[in-house]
Amino acid sequence: MANMAQAIRMALHYAEENLGVTDIFGEDVGAPLGGVFTCTQGLKTAWNSPLDERGIIGMAMGLAMAGSRPVAEIQFCDYVYNTIDLLKLAGNTCWASNGDWNMPMVVRTPVGSGIRGSMYHSHSFDATMTHIPGWKIVMPSTPLDAYGLLISACQEPNPVMFLEPKALLRVKGEERIPGEPDDDRALSKMIDAPLGDRSQWRPQWPNLEAFAIPIGKGKIVREGTQLTVVSYGRTLPLCVKAAAALADEGISAEVIDLRSLWPYDWEMIQASVQKTGRVLYVNEDTEVTNFGEHLVRRTVDELFYSLLAPPKLLAGKFIPGIGLADTLEMASVPQLGDITEAMRALAVQQP
């Protein structure tokens, strides 16, 4: 099966061919590299931009206003911070112009820990991004979701922030992308650029099919009855693993992959919490003013009388960065052990 980087590449190819995507650009996005995570290899509209994040976001906004459909990449989300006012502007242009202008643009950026990226290649962006109205924000945790969400993003008349959990970019999916060949090696031969001279290389795209995952819809990844775990991105598969381990102890956890952070699937969370009475939100952004805090607040506001225990948030530590040493990274953001422990504690908590 395809990994997430390949899935993104295939979705972008599909979008170039079928959805009017005109420009896929950013630092090192064009040939020969095709993106530092290889997500844009072989795409016909991919090009290299100057090393200027503000220029990249500005270019995308200008193209979008002129009726094109750009997909811009910020090499690491840590560097999207110096475009924050432009992100605010892209998000408010429709509102500020009383509906006259819209911004059909997608920004993709890798987020989070997991590649030993130290101070400036490990940051999360979900808390900051969900603070900027006017955007739609998605974050897949599987290749198929990445494919389907990116296709939806490329059909949106609004700006969409597509957050790519970098720890999962090389993880193969368990579901096939509609149209991808059965054999992984065959797929790799078709769409992964060779090492060395690539000047003559052209990808051979599989016959991809339309497949869109609607923005705003979560997914119940595992059904359960005793507690709900809501996560997205890198921590989602860890939550699934933890739930499987806890099942052996007789604890039944329901795991929701939120997939879209804005708008998000409150109906799914609500139904699940009403069933289980307990909820743990898990993500790896720093815990103070975290998006999960919003979910906790809403849970308390709207689901208080369904709760058997206080809603919990497990998130990254509120520290200025993620240190390079393995021990430091592990201690800074939720790992499998932390998640399992938090779920177990919540499951057994009694009033």
Added chain:
Amino acid sequence: MSRPRLIKEASAPLPLDRELLIRIHDLMVKARVLEERLIQMYKQGHGYFWIGGPGEEAFNVPLGLLMKVGQGPAYDFLHAHYRQSATLLAMGEEPIGALRQMKNTASDPYSGGRNFAGHFSIRAKNVVPVSSPIEVQYAMAPGTALAQKRLGGDSITIVTGGDAGTAEGDFASCLVWCSRPAEPLPVLMIVTNNKWGISTSGAEQHGEQRVADRGRAFGIQCKTINGNDPVEAYQELKEAMAYVRKERRPFLLEANVSRLYGHSSASGANLVTEEVDCLKQFEARLEQDGVLTRQQMDDTRNRYAEDMAAAARLVRDEPLPAPETIWNHIYAEKK
């Protein structure tokens, strides 16, 4: 590019058609009277904040007249500054829209009561929303220009801003993105230099002799002109635009202008007498050359003053946007 021009000698005849001179004058007066009305509205409490362009009419009117106005990449895009009401009028807008924006009525055609005076936005005319952060427009301009270049044709992107704002990185971004040899872009970069930030003088802002010189390092054609002379402005803009239209390459034009009512209502919005008044100067030329009489020009001003007063009365009674409209247009709907 820089042939010597006779127009700088006050004795030489004005080198534009009489009809055009009258049209420029008419629009300059209209814009001045509009701004004075906006200031008055602000001072009477019919608006929260004023910012605008009295003093920049001699440059901004020719700019609007020379634009190819329409919607989409086949037409010129304007990434404007907040001092460009004169450009908008020259592009065919009616002043009442600006009054409505000042009064933040539901009928405000540019933002529905959501944004400041001078923050124009008209999709049908490719006027992208003016927004308060200085210079962001320079980051977006290469985007519309790239779409225009792709399309073919001769449409261009025009981006304007103040001198102080050129310290922002977005100005440098624009220089870089427009002049890459692999993809030069049809952008007319304009800096209207009034020698001030809000209260920070040019000497405290930057060291280059002319802001336009910054284009040289990028191989960008550049020029500094007297933006207080509408004839020079018209001719130089026409030439610069023709270059950008034809060559599909950037041009950096710096126009020295006056700021006649200070920075904004935040600094009082009171008339400054020590700066050149481009309208007065132009009127003296027009009278001297027999293009218009003092009487005719006074009549024009009085007519606009009356129109503007009537429009202000109309706007005063128009409703504010309904509170529940805050939820409108957060997102565009799929069509």
